[in-house]
Amino acid sequence: MADQTVVVDVKDLVKRYKEVVALDHFGLQITKGEIFGLLGPNGSGKTTAINCILQLLTYSKGSVALFGQSMGPTRYDLKRRIGIVPQQVAVLPELNVRENIDYFCSLYVADRARRSELVSQAIAFVGLGEFASFRPKKLSGGLARRLNIACGIAHQPELIFFDEPTVAVDPQSRNAILEGIRGLARNGATVVYTSHYMEEVEQLCTRLMVMDHGRSVAVGTATELKAATGIGERVAVELDAPDSDVLATIRRLPHTQHAVLEGSMLRVDCARGGQNLGEILDALNSLSVGYGRVYSEPPTLNDVFLELTGAELRD
Amino acid sequence: MTALVYALKTMGRAKSITFWSVAFPLVLATLFYMAFADIDKAGLARPVSIVVVDDAAYRAAPGLAETIEASHTGEDPWLDVEYVQTETAAEQLVGDGGYYGYVKAESSGQLEYHRDWRDYTGYDPGHEIATALLDSYLRNAAFAASHPGAAMQQPANFTKSVQLTAQAPSDQVRYFYSVLGFAVVMGCNFAMFGVSGLRSGRSQIGARVALGGVARYRVLAPTVAAAYILTLVTLIIGFLYIRFVLQIAFGGRDWEILAILAVGAMATTALGAALATVPLPAAALAGLSAAIACLLSLFAGLYGPGSQLLADQVAQSAPWFTWFNPAREIYDALFSLYCYDTFDQAAVAMGKLALLALALFAVAAWAMRRVRHAHL
Known part of the structure; x- marks a missing residue:
């Protein structure tokens, strides 16, 4: 002990x-x-x-x-x-x-x-x-x-x-x-x-x-x-055909906090809880959007730090 | 003891301080030596070259030949005489150059000094010497004529050398005493460097020391002691160099001079400790100490005749100012040992330096107590 x-x-x-x-x-x-x-x-x-x-x-x-x-x-x-x-x-x-x-x-x-x-x-x-x-x-x-x-x-x-x-x-x-x-x-x-x-x-x-x-x-x-914070994992999916409809759909998912398209890469910050990765892939499947590599990262301490102290610049 | 040893190592190995406190005064002394080595000889009269018409009138003038003869012989001749037979020959020689003029005795007993004015530029000591000598002869001759039987004496017989000071007067020594005064003030860099490095607000090293498991005085006291030792050593090096390498006279009172330097080192160590409490960066503090040394040295006569005149005038009209000027006190103490038989004047200067040291240490202690906390 x-x-x-x-x-x-x-x-x-x-x-x-x-x-x-x-x-x-x-x-x-x-x-x-x-x-x-x-x-x-x-x-x-x-x-x-x-x-x-x-x-x-x-x-x-x-x-x-x-x-x-x-x-x-x-x-x-x-x-x-x-x-x-x-x-x-x-x-x-x-x-x-x-x-x-x-x-x-x-x-x-x-x-x-x-x-x-x-x-x-x-x-x-x-x-x-x-x-x-x-x-x-x-x-x-x-x-x-x-x-x-x-x-x-x-x-x-x-x-x-x-x-x-x-x-x-x-x-x-x-x-x-x-x-x-x-x-x-x-x-x-x-x-x-x-x-x-x-x-x-x-x-x-x-x-x-x-x-x-x-x-x-x-x-x-x-x-x-x-x-203690509400931050979930960060999901990244490489899309075969990225478009704004896909992005809008993903943004409407209940646990999505923030989603962007960077080229063919869809990046989604999710809230804690729920089957975030599964929900995103289900949404893509329902839109018949093909995808390649998929990444899911747990939240980092850096995310927690920014969540707690804010993202604005300090001195 | 560990703190003392490390303070000695730290300050002794700091190259910039060693240069400004040790090497620079030596360089300055050497430059002064090269510039002013012959300054004392400059005021000495050299034999005056004149032509004398050695004719019948000259030989008939009572005592004239003896006077001239006595003036260009012996250890310190006043004249360098060239004898000719005729005035024409004398004019010729003077006309060729190299002589101040020629002396011609008249049959009437008068004496004429024909000056060569061609190179006249103003006051000429050679001309004054020749004139004074001939005037002296004329007065003596007149006295002898009016007092038959009175014995004529040569000037050399009725003048004698009187020594008023312990050493022969010398303009040269002033510069070297001022250099030592300058070195004393520059010595404050040791204490300034050592003490400021221990201040918690000045550096992270200072903060680290402030967090140490010993009372601050147990770090500060050895640091100040080390600064004093190093300052004294540098001053002794400077003194020995000037005394024995440059062969500058100090009145032969070496132990007394060491005592003066010991008190001077105390005053400048206190000055450095006090300066260390000024809230400025290290580089600014170094500049400040150099500026102080240069300013105080102005009033110790370091920068030549004008500076010496100013320093003397200030010392006479505002003697209190010297209380705050270790450079001037050192200069005064050394010069008094050079000139006087007694130690009284030097003791007064040492007393002033000791009081200044106490006052500055008190200021440093007060300032260091006041600023206890700082950021890391």
């Missing part, structure tokens, strides 16, 4: 920037060992929420407890149990890989011998062994990201915040990073993960929160979020 110890407990957090409410009675609970995904469009309040949790920002109202204890700017005992991997590579360009990891680790671990051991483990964990003496500017983008991660996790924190750690990395490095995060969780760490890559979040996170306008819009597993 999973450990249900609450590691992050945020209640009723309110943060204002003059007239703008960045966090509007925001609440969050994360239990030990979770990989918790925090999603939201730009300006939704994710970063503000994390900064308030980490006490980098003050807040007008609410409470933050970590590991069951009230968090404050001088709670160094709690800070020593936290790791942070910022979005940008935040390492010192004048120090080499090993020195960088050792420097950031020294902010948490004073004992030099112990630190040396931890640094070696971190270097091995992110696979930077052969680059240990390299300065950051000599590293590729992917390797620099891995160094960034190593600097945040070398002291073996129990709670780790990852802020979009896979931005601008190639698929190989991304897989390595994601697998590393899974490894940390397997070893007992609790992970808070923010990203705009929905597929990645769906793959990685055990539970998700979608934020918008400083509030939690939905919380649950990916499956629960998909179930």
Whole structure:
């Protein structure tokens, strides 16, 4: 049975920037060992929420407890149990890989011998062994990201915040990073993960929160979020003779939310429930319209995200 | 200790800071050395070339031959004399060029100095020397004529060298003391770079440090200490280079100079820490520190005679201004050690620098306490 110890407990957090409410009675609970995904469009309040949790920002109202204890700017005992991997590579360009990891680790671990051991483990964990003496500017983008991660996790924190750690990395490095995060969780760490890559979040996170306008819009597993929205599958059919009558017929079907013709390809977004694919094919058969390839895709997290937060452009 | 070591490594390896704080003052000192190496010699009088008509009247003039003789012999001759027998020959030589003029004694006892005016462009120290010497002879001769029996003495016998300052006056040293003043202010880059990098609002590195499991002062204090060490080392390098490679005089009081530089490094480290709290991007801060160094150096006389005149006038008319100018205080302290036997003036300058350091550290601490939170 999973450990249900609450590691992050945020209640009723309110943060204002003059007239703008960045966090509007925001609440969050994360239990030990979770990989918790925090999603939201730009300006939704994710970063503000994390900064308030980490006490980098003050807040007008609410409470933050970590590991069951009230968090404050001088709670160094709690800070020593936290790791942070910022979005940008935040390492010192004048120090080499090993020195960088050792420097950031020294902010948490004073004992030099112990630190040396931890640094070696971190270097091995992110696979930077052969680059240990390299300065950051000599590293590729992917390797620099891995160094960034190593600097945040070398002291073996129990709670780790990852802020979009896979931005601008190639698929190989991304897989390595994601697998590393899974490894940390397997070893007992609790992970808070923010990203705009929905597929990645769906793959990685055990539970998700979608934020918008400083509030939690939905919380649950990916499956629960998909179930909670009304989005069904997306069906695509390659028609032999596409015409507007066919499209009009499909649009009149009870579960059709949206249908378009793209060349010979008919694309239909369906509502949840019903035999959507069967109904569409029956309709085509009744019109004696021939078809070739047929695809049916379940709803993605991206669909859920857009459903919850709207499709309009943000900053 | 780990934080100190890494702060030393981080700041010491920052190439732009090393260039502006170490290499640039050395380059500047070298350029000054190349430009002003002979400046002290420029004011020295060279022997004045004149022609003397060595005829009967010359030899009959009492003491004239001895005066002329004494003036173009010895270690520091005032005259370079060419003797001719006739005035015609003298006119010929002067006409050929290379002589200021010729001296002709008249049978009446008068002395005539025929100046060559062809190259006259204004004040001419050579001409003034020759005239003063001949006037001196005429006064002495007149005195001797009216006081029979009085002994005629040569000018060399009734003048003596008096040393009013510890060292011979030198215009050249001002430039190098100003360079060290400039280097002191530029040294603020170390503290500025180190401290601003730790500020959570300035960078993600700063945010990362702010989230560390140690109190901020335990990171800031070693950083400031490292900045101080590096600043002092760069100043010592600059001093040793100017003192021993360029062979510029510092009054032979090296330990006192090191003490002055140590206090100067403290003041500029405090300045850097205070500047680090200014909410500007790193590049803008670097530009700001360079502008401050250049401006303060103007009032330390770095940019030549005009700047030196302005600096002296400001120091006299608004002495309070020097309290805020480490470059000028360093300059004053070094120059006082060069000129005076005592350490009093230098001690005053050091005291001002120490007070400035305390004030700036207080400003930096206040500003850093004030801005505690920032975004990640």
